């Protein structure tokens with residue numbers, strides 16, 4: 001692992017962001033729109049006289065958490081697509097950059113983007129809806145860390161699939177994460193789902209993060225069981241995703257895809 | 264002297280098509296080797312395998328005494344490649360792109376190196392221009408600057424002068440020749456410009472349907488095939504398809 005090469009690849013993306021207003025906005029635009037909608041929905045529900053659980057917290061927390069996951073995976077998938085679009089893959093892969101360094105750089109980029117987005121959301125949620133995520137305590141941090149881990153491996157998986165299946169698979173960069181949404185009990189408890197679907201949910205780390213988050217917001221404290229499940233699943237899936245990426249790379253080298261994805 | 268590049272029985276099959284069909288050759292340090300042949304002969308495929316972008320179906324590749332792909336990273340640090348068909352991010356400036364690649368190649372004192380090379384290729388005034396706004400000839404020269412950042416011991420070029428006007432092409436040839444002589448760099452390149460190949464190459468490798476059909480100095484090859492020029496030889500071979 002060479003820190004210099006990792007820095008080089010990061011630099012490529014930081015230059016890009018510095019220059020591109022649309023890309024900068026993307027870090028802010030969608031998350032803020034989501035926050036506004038869910039914030040007002042929550043305000044409305046809170047006016048309903050029935051005694052409900054702390055819905056504002058549930059929806060805003062879920063929304064912010066979902067965005068952290070989504071942005072982390074996107075940072076990885078899109079940073080790869082940028083090089084596909086720029087027809088830059090050959091240049092990159094004939095440098096001494098290793099696959100490990102390549103993935104590390106994109107994972108760091110993921111953290112950077114997520115940090116910017118979530119700080120923005122946390123501040124906005126606080127000022128607009130008086131929802132203070134940090135009030136919920138440090139116990140949220142291990143959950144957020146798990147979201148980023150999930151974002152990493154979903155991003156790496158997406159990238160592997162794009163590498164293997166080319167342009168046709170590009171939309172996965174936006175779509176694949178949403179496959180997780182219905183099963184991960186993002187905006188509702190797992191118990192709402194049919195029993196069989198609950199089983200699927202149980203094996204997604206995101207489910208445990210969102211369940212854990214609601215438990216904290218409801219005042220139940222951090223569930224070590226959910227945290228352990230989320231972390232364990234994430235570690236397994238991260239290694240699996242890296243394996244799949246290596247496989248995609250090997251196939252790409254065999255079929256000459258690195259020469260043609262750029263077309 | 265040990266060859267800097269040794270390819271043995273190299274073969275690439277795509278879906279039953281033998282794009283490269285069991286070729287073997289060596290390149291000595293400081294040599295300029297022109298790889299020529301009709302469209303689809305297997306030139307780009309051969310270079311891509313040597314650079315580790317493509318896994319051979321069979322055969323071995325030794326670069327600077329190391330095996331590709333086993334020692335991929337160590338080999339890639341000491342060689343480079345450029346082609347007008349490969350671009351650099353269009354939304355970064357020339358200087359930004361070069362700084363990124365200088366990092367990736369671990370170049371010492373990148374600022375100085377970049378300034379020197381931009382000067383040599385007449386791109387100094389473009390360093391703050393967006394790469395996507397360069398003319399195709401300028402982009403080709405930028406590719407060459409990138410390819411020389413790490414002082415490669417072997418430089419691979421795929422049709423380096425394809426998008427250049429005659430004057431720019433001549434300038435690029437002279438520049439490459441000068442750098443090659445100053446540094447004892449080995450140059451392996453493909454071209455469809457037969458006059459260029461005849462003038463520049465110490466040795467040519469003529470590929471046809473994935474096989475080497477002629478190899479030697481341009482003069483030797485012409486003698487053997489009893490042709491006046493490579494252009495004629497090329498047409499002769501191409502028409503026999």
Ligand SMILES: Nc1ncnc2c1ncn2[C@@H]1O[C@H](COP(=O)(O)OP(=O)(O)OP(=O)(O)O)[C@@H](O)[C@H]1O
Nearest residue numbers: 255256257277282301302303304305306307308309
């Ligand atoms: N990734 C690939 N998948 C399938 N076939 C391929 C692939 N890459 C190259 N080929 C085929 O292999 C053959 C050799 O192609 P190659 O690009 O090496 O030719 P070339 O000598 O560089 O030709 P040109 O002068 O047109 O650049 C061609 O028939 C081409 O269609």
Ligand SMILES: [Mg+2]
Nearest residue numbers: 306307308421
């Ligand atoms: Mg070619």
